[in-house]
Amino acid sequence: MTVKVGLLGLGTVGIGTAKILLDPAERHPLVKAVEIYRVGVRSLDKPRAIELPRDRLTTDLQAIVTDPNVDVVVELIGGLEPARSLILEAIRQGKHVVTANKAVIARYGDEIFTAANEAGVYVLLEAAVGGGIPVIQPLKQALGVNRIQAVTGIVNGTTNYILTRMQEEGGDFEAILADAQKLGYAEADPTADVDGLDAADKIAILASLAFGGRIKLEDVFCEGIRHVSASDIAYADRLGFVIKLLAIARRDTCPMSNEALEQLQLRVHPTLVPKHHPLASVNDVYNAILVEGDPIGQVMFFGPGAGEGPTASAVVSDILNIVGTLQSQSVAAASEPQNPLLACTHQHYCQVSPMADIVSRFYVRLLAKDQAGVIGRIGTCFGNHEVSIESVVQIDVHGETAEVVVVTHEVKESNFQAALAELREFANIQQVPSVLRVL
Amino acid sequence: MTVKVGLLGLGTVGIGTAKILLDPAERHPLVKAVEIYRVGVRSLDKPRAIELPRDRLTTDLQAIVTDPNVDVVVELIGGLEPARSLILEAIRQGKHVVTANKAVIARYGDEIFTAANEAGVYVLLEAAVGGGIPVIQPLKQALGVNRIQAVTGIVNGTTNYILTRMQEEGGDFEAILADAQKLGYAEADPTADVDGLDAADKIAILASLAFGGRIKLEDVFCEGIRHVSASDIAYADRLGFVIKLLAIARRDTCPMSNEALEQLQLRVHPTLVPKHHPLASVNDVYNAILVEGDPIGQVMFFGPGAGEGPTASAVVSDILNIVGTLQSQSVAAASEPQNPLLACTHQHYCQVSPMADIVSRFYVRLLAKDQAGVIGRIGTCFGNHEVSIESVVQIDVHGETAEVVVVTHEVKESNFQAALAELREFANIQQVPSVLRVL
Structure with a gap:
């Protein structure tokens, strides 16, 4: 069984993807089952690093996602539109989708996965995070x-x-x-x-x-x-x-x-x-x-986390995952139930804590005058807001200005910010150039 | 659809596996589709860290692998026998197998995968290497x-x-x-x-x-x-x-x-x-x-790389992989083609280079007398066998004995060993306590 892929985009990752598919030797045998059937590009005449028969290329991306012969649409054009519309159209046409597009999934994942579940197709996105690293x-x-x-x-x-x-x-x-x-x-x-x-x-x-x-x-x-x-x-x-x-x-x-x-x-x-x-x-x-x-x-x-080869590796691994699943089904894909390990079926939204409630440690760098009294002042101010200090390091003194670095114990963000706001009001605190969180 | 598991062995990893399956909350929803149907143990009366209905336990492992209700056999008894025979019998009975047993797979993988391919069942072994790390x-x-x-x-x-x-x-x-x-x-x-x-x-x-x-x-x-x-x-x-x-x-x-x-x-x-x-x-x-x-x-x-929880995580992920595949098939598994990404279908043996032909760098630690001449002697001897030296460090001198550490450039193992044999013959080389390879 050959699976026909419609590739949208022939930039860096598209080229890398085509290179793997056109050179299957010493790779998983299933790579041979994938055919690059259509490739959507912006310009037909641009010189490219790979050779593809001219009649596979088209500038009409819409024609690819509606082509009844295409089994899997691989979206590598990036950005929000027309990527989102093309993905949704491919899904409506009953095609599986592979994408490297983190922006579109992070914003329209809801719409896309709802549509995919209704159509009974897979939308895979290994390349969207961590480049070649298998993590999705x-x-x-x-x-x-x-x-x-x-x-x-x-x-x-x-x-x-x-x-x-x-x-x-x-x-x-x-x-x-x-x-x-x-x-x-x-x-x-x-x-x-x-x-x-x-x-x-x-x-x-x-x-x-x-x-x-x-x-x-x-x-x-x-x-x-x-x-x-x-x-x-x-x-x-x-x-x-x-x-x-x-x-x-x-x-x-x-x-x-x-x-x-x-x-x-x-x-x-x-x-x-x-x-x-x-x-x-x-x-x-x-x-x-x-x-x-x-x-x-x-x-x-x-x-x-990026680059032609690694990202293409992730894209092709997704294509293969779909090919493997299709090959293990004896009848047409659309009538089969989905593999719940490949599909994405959750419906509810996660509750997310407001930042003000989050507990973490902080690193603060301050520039202060009158160093003798300043550390006591910092300690008192933090103490007033239940910010407990792990260490205070007074590292450099430039003329009248001392640079003081404070690392806190775990503290609620809102308490820490309140303490910091109070601290900024002190006359002998000249500047707070850095506030960073500590793991 | 519920998938019935027959667990062979209730040691550390078996307990860990049962704990996950008995407590599916906040895990992949598919965990709920797995039923611990039979558990093979050595003693029925041993107190254990988990509660299982007494009638699920048996000391008759053979009865589990031949039980027509069992879909997946999970082999966690370790060692070569009876593990090998039980796995082969389970396969003959048309059951999928999950195992954490690296010893049996490394020695009898050939026999086991040939049998599995004939029977059209999967043998998964994520837990056999790297404990919980997904690598297989x-x-x-x-x-x-x-x-x-x-x-x-x-x-x-x-x-x-x-x-x-x-x-x-x-x-x-x-x-x-x-x-x-x-x-x-x-x-x-x-x-x-x-x-x-x-x-x-x-x-x-x-x-x-x-x-x-x-x-x-x-x-x-x-x-x-x-x-x-x-x-x-x-x-x-x-x-x-x-x-x-x-x-x-x-x-x-x-x-x-x-x-x-x-x-x-x-x-x-x-x-x-x-x-x-x-x-x-x-x-x-x-x-x-x-x-x-x-x-x-x-x-x-x-x-x-080991431990109850991590290894059990790998075992259950294999079980889920089989469950997911079975759920995506509309008819009984045995009549469906296998997913080539889960099956193991290669037949030939890999050619392995003899160690003598392998090229690597070496670290050698020598104890030598008469340090003045010894480095020249080492250099000449290595040179005679085309061993090129990257660095020679004469690190410690104890009385008349100098400790010399040599790191070579890349060299063929047989050349290096010949040089080393010659070196050992020199009167002023007292000992060669360490020879290690360098990445």
């Missing part, structure tokens, strides 16, 4: 027997590259971002990466799978890395931490009983990670996703 | 679209625990092994772990999946960690390495053209791993498996 499928299948407590990821390669270089070179954000742009590791408009929006899309998708509920993207708290400075990285280093942009989805626990609640924490922010933590040594453009569950404990998936 | 399924599915170049694993928790403690405490093997035995991290008879036999079973299984061929266990070169000394670990540390017991399966490349050959390297041995390598920071009882392939690059899976 393990979350749906191998890890699904666990009661998941948390998914914590370094899921954006650009910011991890920038933070790693800041760590290694002691350089500042702006200079290294500019260099990363020159080297092609960051986009000309770096907003989606450095402001954490890309990571927010991805953690919304991971949380939905890990906790079996739908996620509203606006529920994800999102803070980027623009304000992380070379001196924060240096202080963190001295305190035994590295700074990483983490995307966190965690089942909230009751602070009194430590019992799991029905609410999730969902947040993306730069975080001080202890050096011995498995995520601390994930550097450069690599991604990693740490899953904690009962009874498995901690499992981590590490690998290349 | 990703190798069969998500990574299968890649041309795999190498699988390199820390797959034995006991030896990794011992080596980590030797690294951290500077202690010697025997003392730390004794302590590990007292703490329950090593067996009373530690042979299978410390001599690398357990790791050999596991890499044989991983290689078979990664390279799509059967493996003869006796083709795996196997060297344990008994001879790794505190001073080797200290020297390795100074040279920028940690010592790990690695299990390696690698597609051989032609030394001249670097082109992939049709032969595999299969070996287990203590190895100097550069500190920046992803496997270097995998410590204590944790396992990790690094997969390298084209086009994915490097992907690593990290997690707990």
Whole structure:
């Protein structure tokens, strides 16, 4: 049985996908069962790194998703429209869909999966998170027997590259971002990466799978890395931490009983990670996703989070998953029940805790005058709001100004913010350049 | 549809498996579709950590594998017999099998998978390698679209625990092994772990999946960690390495053209791993498996390699995989074709390179008299056999004896061994206490 694929988009990932499918030797034998039947492109005449018969190419993407011969539509054009409409049309036509489009799934997953379940087709998205790293499928299948407590990821390669270089070179954000742009590791408009929006899309998708509920993207708290400075990285280093942009989805626990609640924490922010933590040594453009569950404990998936080859590997693995499922069914797919491990059937929305309720540790860097009295003042102010201090380090003195770094114990966000607001009012606190969370 | 499981064995992993199945809340909804129908135990009266109705238990394991109501047999008794016979009988009866038994699969996989393919049933074994870490399924599915170049694993928790403690405490093997035995991290008879036999079973299984061929266990070169000394670990540390017991399966490349050959390297041995390598920071009882392939690059899976909860997680995920597949088929399983991503259909044996042909780097520690001339002598002797030296470090001198550590460039094993044999004949070489391979 040959399965006919309609490929939408022949950019980097599309080229990588076609390369695998056109060169099946020494790969899983099932790769041979996949035929690139139609490829939708913007221009027919552009020179490309692969050879495809000219009559397979078309600029009419709509014709691909409605072609009765196409079994699986592979959406690799990215962005919201026309990607969303093409995916929905493919589903309506009874076609399975494979996509690498995190933005469209994070925003329209609800609509897309509802339509897919009605049509009895699969929508697979391994390439949408973590590039080539198999993490979507393990979350749906191998890890699904666990009661998941948390998914914590370094899921954006650009910011991890920038933070790693800041760590290694002691350089500042702006200079290294500019260099990363020159080297092609960051986009000309770096907003989606450095402001954490890309990571927010991805953690919304991971949380939905890990906790079996739908996620509203606006529920994800999102803070980027623009304000992380070379001196924060240096202080963190001295305190035994590295700074990483983490995307966190965690089942909230009751602070009194430590019992799991029905609410999730969902947040993306730069975080001080202890050096011995498995995520601390994930550097450069690599991604990693740490899953904690009962009874498995901690499992981590590490690998290349982007790039032609890795992302294409994930796309083709999804195609194969559909081919394998179709081959194990003796009759036409549409009349068969779905494999619940591949389908996405949850309907309800997850409850997400407001950020003000979340308990975490904080790192604060302050510039203060009159150092003799200032530490007492900080301590009192934090104490008034039940913020307990783990350590105070007065690291550098420049003339009359002392730089003071405070690390707190676990504290409720709203209490911490109230203390911070009060602190900012003190005459001898000149500036609070950094507030970061600690894992 | 409920799927009825016959559980063979109610030891640590059996208890863990039952705990998950009896407590499905907040897990994948499919867990509820699994019924523990029969449990085979050695003694009916032993007190246990879980409650099961007395009439589910039996000491007659044969009756479970032949019970027409049982859909899936879960073999958790371990060892070779009666495990092998019970698995084969279950297959003949048309039942799917889930097993955590690496020993039986590494030795009788050929017979078992041939029988399974004839009967049209699945034999799944996620728990056999890497405890809870999902690695078998990703190798069969998500990574299968890649041309795999190498699988390199820390797959034995006991030896990794011992080596980590030797690294951290500077202690010697025997003392730390004794302590590990007292703490329950090593067996009373530690042979299978410390001599690398357990790791050999596991890499044989991983290689078979990664390279799509059967493996003869006796083709795996196997060297344990008994001879790794505190001073080797200290020297390795100074040279920028940690010592790990690695299990390696690698597609051989032609030394001249670097082109992939049709032969595999299969070996287990203590190895100097550069500190920046992803496997270097995998410590204590944790396992990790690094997969390298084209086009994915490097992907690593990290997690707990043993224990009740993690191993049970893997067992139940296999059961669910079968349940999901059965639910997506509208007619009785036996008449349906198999999903080629779950089945194991390769028939041929992999060609394995003899150890003498393998190219690697070496670390050698020598005790020599008359240090003035000895380094020249070592250099000449290695040079005679085309062994090129990367570095020679003369680290300690005790009286008349100098300790010399040599690290070679890549060299063919047979050349290296010939040079070493010649070196041992020199009057001023008193001893060669350590020879280790370098990654």
